[in-house]
Amino acid sequence: MSNHVAIFCKRELRSYFDSPIAYIVITIFLLISGWFFFSDLFLANQASLRNLFGIIPFIFMFFIPAITMRLISEEKKSGTIEILLTLPVKDHQIILGKFLAGMILISVAVILTLVYTFTLSGLGNLDSGSVASGYLGLIFLGAAYLSIGIFTSSLTQNQIVAFIFSFLIIFVLYLLDNVLMFVPGFLISLFEYLSVNYHFSNISRGVIDSRDVIYYLSLIFLFLFLSVRALSSRKWR
Amino acid sequence: MITIKNLTKKYGNLKAVDDVTFDVHTGEILGFLGPNGAGKTTTVRIITCYMLPSSGRVEVDGFNAFDHSLEVRKKIGYLPENAPLYSEMNVLDYLHFIMGLRDIPKDRFNQRASEISEICGLEDVIHRNIGELSKGYKQRVGLAQAMVHDPEILILDEPTSGLDPNQIVEIRNLIKELGKEKTVILCTHILPEVEATCGRVLIINQGKIVADGSPAELQSSFQGKARIYLELRTPDVDVIAKLLKIKHVEKAEPISTDETDLKKFALECAQGVDPRENIFHKAVENKWIILELRKEQASLEDVFRQLTTS
Structure with a gap:
C-alpha cells in the first residue's frame, strides 16, 4: 500500500477519534442495534443472529452516510482540498485513504457487536460458520455503502446534501428486492441482482458465492472510481 | 522558470x-x-x-x-x-x-x-x-x-x-x-x-x-496628470483664478483649511512639464507666502487605478 494512502487514512482516523464524532456514532449504532437485537431475542426465544444481521443493514443506511458525509465535502467547503490537490499526490490516493479510514471505523463498530454474539453463545448453540459469514457480509455491505457515501460527499460542499444523497442511493439499492412483487417478471432477476440485500442475505446464510463477492467488489470499485472522477472534475475544461 | x-x-x-x-x-x-x-x-x-x-x-x-x-x-x-x-x-x-x-x-x-x-x-x-x-x-x-x-x-x-x-x-x-x-x-x-x-x-x-x-x-509610464501640492499664506481671495493663469497649470482645486489666510491647493498639470518655477514667480509677484510646494510622484496606486478602472 502506498505511503500516501496510509498518511491520508491516519489523518482521517485521528480526526474521527480525536473528536467526539466516532464515539457518538459508534455508541448510537450499538444502542440501536442492541435494542432491536435483544428485544427480538426474548420474543423469539431462539439463539440466532438472524435478527442482528437483519437489522444492521438497515442501521447502516443512516450510520454510514453520517460518517462519510464530511469526508470530502468538508475539505471542499473549508478550501483545504486546494492544498491537498496541489500536493504531489494522486487523486485516487486521497479517496483510498479516506475509504480505508471509514472501513476501519465501520469495522470497529461491527467488531463491537461481537459482544451480542458472545452473550448469545452463552445462551445456546451458535453456528460459528454462519456467524463468520454474516460478519463477512456486513463488512462487504459496509464497504459498498461507504463508497457510495464518499461519492456523494465528493459531489458537494454541503454535508447535509451529501448525507441525503447517499442515503437515497443506498435506500434504493436496499429496497430493490422488497418490491419484487410489483415488478414485471423479466425485471425480477435484474432487480434482485442489483439489490444489496439480496447478496447480503446470500452471504449471511453462509453461502459465499463468487457472484455475491463480485457484486460487492464491483459496486465498491464503481463508486470509488466515480469519486476520483468527481475530484478530478475541477480539471474539466 | x-x-x-x-x-x-x-x-x-x-x-x-x-x-x-x-x-x-x-x-x-x-x-x-x-x-x-x-x-x-x-x-x-x-x-x-x-x-x-x-x-x-x-x-x-x-x-x-x-x-x-x-x-x-x-x-x-x-x-x-x-x-x-x-x-x-x-x-x-x-x-x-x-x-x-x-x-x-x-x-x-x-x-x-x-x-x-x-x-x-x-x-x-x-x-x-x-x-x-x-x-x-x-x-x-x-x-x-x-x-x-x-x-x-x-x-x-x-x-x-x-x-x-x-x-x-x-x-x-x-x-x-x-x-x-x-x-x-x-x-x-x-x-x-x-x-x-x-x-x-x-x-x-x-x-x-x-x-x-x-x-x-x-x-x-503613468499617463495621467502630474500633481502639485501648494500651500500658501495670503489674504488674497481670487488665488485660484491667478493660479490658473500660470502656464501649464490646468486645474487648481482648493483643499479646505481652518484658517482663512491659509490656503491649500492641489494643482494638476500635464505629465513631463514642471510649472513650479512659474508658480514661484507668480507667488512673488502677488506677495503670497509659500509654505509648501511639492510635486507628487505618481504612485503605483495611481498606475493601478488608471489601468484597472474604466
Whole structure:
C-alpha cells in the first residue's frame, strides 16, 4: 500500500477519534442495534443472529452516510482540498485513504457487536460458520455503502446534501428486492441482482458465492472510481 | 522558470483569464496585482495544477504542467487564499502530515519541523490546535506548509491578509529573504506590499495583463496628470483664478483649511512639464507666502487605478 494512502487514512482516523464524532456514532449504532437485537431475542426465544444481521443493514443506511458525509465535502467547503490537490499526490490516493479510514471505523463498530454474539453463545448453540459469514457480509455491505457515501460527499460542499444523497442511493439499492412483487417478471432477476440485500442475505446464510463477492467488489470499485472522477472534475475544461 | 503562453480559462461564457502570456525568471519576486475577480487566483490555480486551462500552456522548469503535473507540484510551494487548514489538527501534526505527503524522509521530520517553525515564528504555538490560532498564526502555518519541502517556487495568494501591521512587516521581510534564492509569485491587491517586496509587477485586469515591469518603470509610464501640492499664506481671495493663469497649470482645486489666510491647493498639470518655477514667480509677484510646494510622484496606486478602472 502506498505511503500516501496510509498518511491520508491516519489523518482521517485521528480526526474521527480525536473528536467526539466516532464515539457518538459508534455508541448510537450499538444502542440501536442492541435494542432491536435483544428485544427480538426474548420474543423469539431462539439463539440466532438472524435478527442482528437483519437489522444492521438497515442501521447502516443512516450510520454510514453520517460518517462519510464530511469526508470530502468538508475539505471542499473549508478550501483545504486546494492544498491537498496541489500536493504531489494522486487523486485516487486521497479517496483510498479516506475509504480505508471509514472501513476501519465501520469495522470497529461491527467488531463491537461481537459482544451480542458472545452473550448469545452463552445462551445456546451458535453456528460459528454462519456467524463468520454474516460478519463477512456486513463488512462487504459496509464497504459498498461507504463508497457510495464518499461519492456523494465528493459531489458537494454541503454535508447535509451529501448525507441525503447517499442515503437515497443506498435506500434504493436496499429496497430493490422488497418490491419484487410489483415488478414485471423479466425485471425480477435484474432487480434482485442489483439489490444489496439480496447478496447480503446470500452471504449471511453462509453461502459465499463468487457472484455475491463480485457484486460487492464491483459496486465498491464503481463508486470509488466515480469519486476520483468527481475530484478530478475541477480539471474539466 | 515559469513560462505561461496564451493561457485562457473560461467559466461558461465568462473569460476569467484571457490569453495571458508571461515568464517568471529564477530568483524573481513577481507581484501579481489586480482587483478582486481579475483572474489572479485562477491563473495561480492553473500554475499549481489545481485546474486546467481552457487553452494555453504552462511550463514549470521545463515540465509541462498538464502532462507532468506531479513533477510540477513537487517544485511548487503554494499558499492558497485565506490559508485553508485543518482546524482540528495541531500545528506539528499538520506539518508532519504535509511532510509525509511531500515525501520527506521520516527521520528528517523533527529537524525540518523545527527549522521551518523557527523561520515562520511558530515555536510558541507548535503544539496548539490550528483552530485556536489567530489569523496571523494561521497564515504563518500556511506559509510553513508551503515551504516545508524547500521548494524552488513559492506561490503565495494574499499572504498578509488579516495580519496586523507588525506581522505584515515580518512576512514581507521573510518573503524578501526567500526571494534571494527562490522564485516567488505574490498575489495581492495591497499596493504598498508590492512596492516593498517585488522586483517586478504584473497587473491583471478582467483576465488580461495590462502592465508588466518594475514598480519604477510602471510609475514613469503613468499617463495621467502630474500633481502639485501648494500651500500658501495670503489674504488674497481670487488665488485660484491667478493660479490658473500660470502656464501649464490646468486645474487648481482648493483643499479646505481652518484658517482663512491659509490656503491649500492641489494643482494638476500635464505629465513631463514642471510649472513650479512659474508658480514661484507668480507667488512673488502677488506677495503670497509659500509654505509648501511639492510635486507628487505618481504612485503605483495611481498606475493601478488608471489601468484597472474604466
